[in-house]
């Protein structure tokens with residue numbers, strides 16, 4: 404799988420917060436989840452990639468070429484869904500589209516109309532009156548109607564109900580099935596990524612703390628539950644996180660073999676991304 408986007412040594416100082424040497428790659432054919440708690444630096448990273456804020460250091464390559472040198476091609480080949488929307492609220496959906504469409508070399512009006520119909524979007528309605536779910540679907544229709552190769556989405560699921568979130572996941576899965584497509588998707592709602600992500604990147608306080616294939620990461624860890632009498636000074640040391648109650652314990656380990664050898668009567672389960680994320684950010 405070839406890299407679509409490579410971020411190398413990205414730095415941005417915002418005073419109280421800084422991106423510290425952020426490096427990662429997005430691979431073709433993959434949905435990459437960009438995970439971090441509120442304020443970890445997801446939006447700042449995405450804005451730096453998109454050139455919406457300047458960077459202090461580092462380089463960003465798009466299919467191996469510096470973004471600045473292929474800016475036009477980059478803009479034509481990415482679809483963007485941002486948290487804040489960036490729409491003129493007073494315009495209707497149709498009028499906003501009329502402003503945006505000419506900016507793209509490969510705008511496909513028939514495809515846009517299809518999305519509008521599939522998503523049940525009212526073309527003549529003012530953007531300010533859309534519900535959150537409709538707004539997100541409209542942003543996706545705009546982002547996908549010029550056949551982008553890379554979809555970059557900042558917190559697209561925040562504030563959406565489970566039904567709409569599921570619809571969005573289906574849209575992403577249909578998109579990624581096409582040849583040569585990739586998705587970069589930031590979220591702190593990790594359950595969405597449990598379903599669709601191929602790769603995961605964790606960011607914490609402006610630093611990338613983990614970048615790995617989702618299945619490899621989840622296979623490497625396990626969630627262990629059992630009676631507290633299984634815990635002693637040796638077995639406690641096997642856990643990255645440990646939560647104890649009067650009734651028992653649950654903990655995350657990256658040492659399945661030792662747990663199986665040293666702890667007799669415990670339940671071992673596959674963790675969710677959230678379990679692993681919490682373990683890494685608490686370190």
Ligand SMILES: Nc1ncnc2c1ncn2[C@@H]1O[C@H](COP(=O)(O)OP(=O)(O)OP(=O)(O)O)[C@@H](O)[C@H]1O
Nearest residue numbers: 417418420439440441442443444445446447448591
């Ligand atoms: N223009 C700015 N000037 C100063 N600080 C900023 C600026 N923009 C963002 N920050 C700070 O940078 C930090 C990271 O913000 P960012 O929006 O990148 O986080 P995030 O991971 O996207 O969080 P969330 O999940 O809440 O959207 C925050 O502490 C924020 O207050």
